[in-house]
Amino acid sequence: MKSWRLWLPPLRRRLALPVTSLQLCLLGLAGGLIAAALIILFRLAIMGIQAFYLEHSDDFTSLPALERVVLPFIAAVLISLLGLLIGLRHYRLGIPFVIHRIKVKYGMMPLKNTLHQFVGGITALSAGFSVGREGPSVHLGAFGASSLGSYLRLPYNSIRILAGCGIAAGISASFNTPLAAVIFVMEVVLREYRIHVFVPIMLASMAGALATRAVFGEGNDLASITMISLSNWHLPYLALCGIAMGVVATFFNKSLMKTMTIFKSWHLALRLGLAAFVTAGIGYLVPQALGAETGAIHYAVTAPAELTLLFAIFLAKIILTVTALGLGVPGGIVGPVFGIGIVMGTLLAFLPGLLIGDHSVAGTYAVLGMAGMMAATLHAPLAALMAVTELAANPELAVPAMLVITASYVTAVQFFQTKSIFLQQLDFMQLPYKLAPADDVLQKVGVLAMLQQDYQVLENPTDAQVIQALDSMPVQQPLLIKRSYAVDQHYELASYDVSMSMTGESSLKFLPVAALSHQATMAEVFAELGDQREGAVLIYDDEDAHQPLGLVLWEQVRSLLMRQNNLL
Structure with a gap:
């Protein structure tokens, strides 16, 4: 280099x-x-x-x-x-x-x-x-x-x-x-x-x-x-x-x-x-x-x-x-x-x-x-x-x-x-x-400005291992699950599903995590997460797609929009 x-x-x-x-x-x-x-x-x-x-x-x-x-x-x-x-x-x-x-x-x-x-x-x-x-x-x-x-x-x-x-x-x-x-x-x-x-x-x-x-x-x-x-x-x-x-x-x-x-x-x-x-x-x-x-x-x-x-x-x-x-x-x-x-x-x-x-x-x-x-x-x-x-x-x-x-x-x-x-x-x-008002605000901020690098990653864990990790981690720290297969891999964001915990079913929730280039703005994050209003995206350097630079959470998008004229 x-x-x-x-x-x-x-x-x-x-x-x-x-x-x-x-x-x-x-x-x-x-x-x-x-x-x-x-x-x-x-x-x-x-x-x-x-x-x-x-x-x-x-x-x-x-x-x-x-x-x-x-x-x-x-x-x-x-x-x-x-x-x-x-x-x-x-x-x-x-x-x-x-x-x-x-x-x-x-x-x-x-x-x-x-x-x-x-x-x-x-x-x-x-x-x-x-x-x-x-x-x-x-x-x-x-x-x-x-x-x-x-x-x-x-x-x-x-x-x-x-x-x-x-x-x-x-x-x-x-x-x-x-x-x-x-x-x-x-x-x-x-x-x-x-x-x-x-x-x-x-x-x-x-x-x-x-x-x-x-x-x-x-x-x-x-x-x-x-x-x-x-x-x-x-x-x-x-x-x-x-x-x-x-x-x-x-x-x-x-x-x-x-x-x-x-x-x-x-x-x-x-x-x-x-x-x-x-x-x-x-x-x-x-x-x-x-x-x-x-x-x-x-x-x-x-x-x-x-x-x-x-x-x-x-x-x-x-x-x-x-x-x-x-x-x-x-x-x-x-x-x-x-x-x-x-x-x-x-x-x-x-x-x-x-x-x-x-x-x-x-x-x-x-x-x-x-x-x-x-x-x-x-x-x-x-x-x-x-x-x-x-x-x-x-x-x-x-x-x-x-x-x-x-x-x-x-x-x-x-x-x-x-x-x-x-x-x-x-x-x-x-x-x-x-541009929609939200996009107009979010396009002015790059994802690198909001990058979060304080998270944990578990590779192919069992549900018990996920629960153990969630219980031992700080509440605000994200937990990523890496699913590795023979020809592919993808990430999921793990958390407790409070709405399901009363039914006797699994209380874990796994949300797929999309990948975005480090050149992206928060508008692209909003496009990925806006419908579900939760989750996260991984940010990669285009020259090294195997090593994530960090994570951007939906809460960061919401916070940014709330600070800008209450757009959300």
Whole structure:
């Protein structure tokens, strides 16, 4: 055994506890660096491919019309072949799938899905489909960081936190917004705020930002936007703008889900072919709308007074995004929503621009539009506010951003009863993303944190020997019976059966004892013992299944649940 492996048992026991620890912080930092490396590789691959035919990355206006038309079809064929090669049953990608895996599989991502996301995302983004790179980034980040935990065979509760670290690092490495990445993970993906989770995720997001800055520089996709402070007279108009963004976000969400519903029975190749046809047709007419969001941002910034062009980009961007994502093109939704919001904000800035005689406020309105669309579409108001704060580097924009975000979010939620687009997609795919209250509590504690090693074992005893042992043992000490056979063995928990002692029958009770991995959480113990409400499970190290590490009793599960809001 390698010397470093000697540190693993105490490390695993420490991480089984839901508390802040230096070990978890360091692992989160390492997971963030792994995730950042994958995202940097992903981005470099896209840029390297686009360098063969584009003058500037993600700007398809310089590409001849025929090539703009052909590229989406080539990408559709390649993604379809990839789906057939890897297996269409693994074609569940992006942020909704990651949320599902976080809730039901502790954030551990299947390799085949990840390969499909990596290669398919590169192909789609290189060809100009209107999808975002944050979807693949979240998927790859969760895979990279959780793989570290799986390799070290850490408790599942800590692997889930590492997956969150990878997601934060992935978003941070994608957009160079480390604070917004942390909030996005807590608000949208994990949907909880706990200090022992927040701290390592914060470190991982920092690592992602530092890594991406080392490779791509200090700037971000919105660095070209000039933002100024707004006078208070803008606020009433901004409230109306927020309402308009809530309406557009609702239309966008419903259109996307309608597209998914209508074409769900089509084969993947046919859906991708239709997406390529629409992308090629609109890309021929409005090349500024192709790609993730950079092209739309560039033209919103450089031509804020050209209403016809901006409106064409706005409509084209919505159609292209709904078509691509609704028909199954691998990619994310956040990037295109940023682009749609920025173009919409620029359009809405035209009226105040006329009043003041110039379009200097267009950049500010563009960023506020991005925040409003993000809040209403993704149901991530706090992450949207943090994104504006980081990108604008101007605290005076916090108040107008709060107003726009509130107006758009309340409009979408209260007046149109829309859910987060991620949750709608999860419902459509019939992927569970909610936990029972008991499971939610128990999944945060690893079995190693509750391990009991003070018990006795008798091998193939008679009833008389069992009675003698029970009489001589302390009342609270468990007695295990090992039943050995020629080809198998199993354990039972022995105790007195008070209910049978008055009938003249044997007063002994033997309950079968299941075995669980040392990586399991108390939720798996509850799943084994919850129906009978008694008994115990043995905990094994996966590398040495013949030697139990200890025992976890039902009473420990009950006690843990009683301490947490009386859940049992």
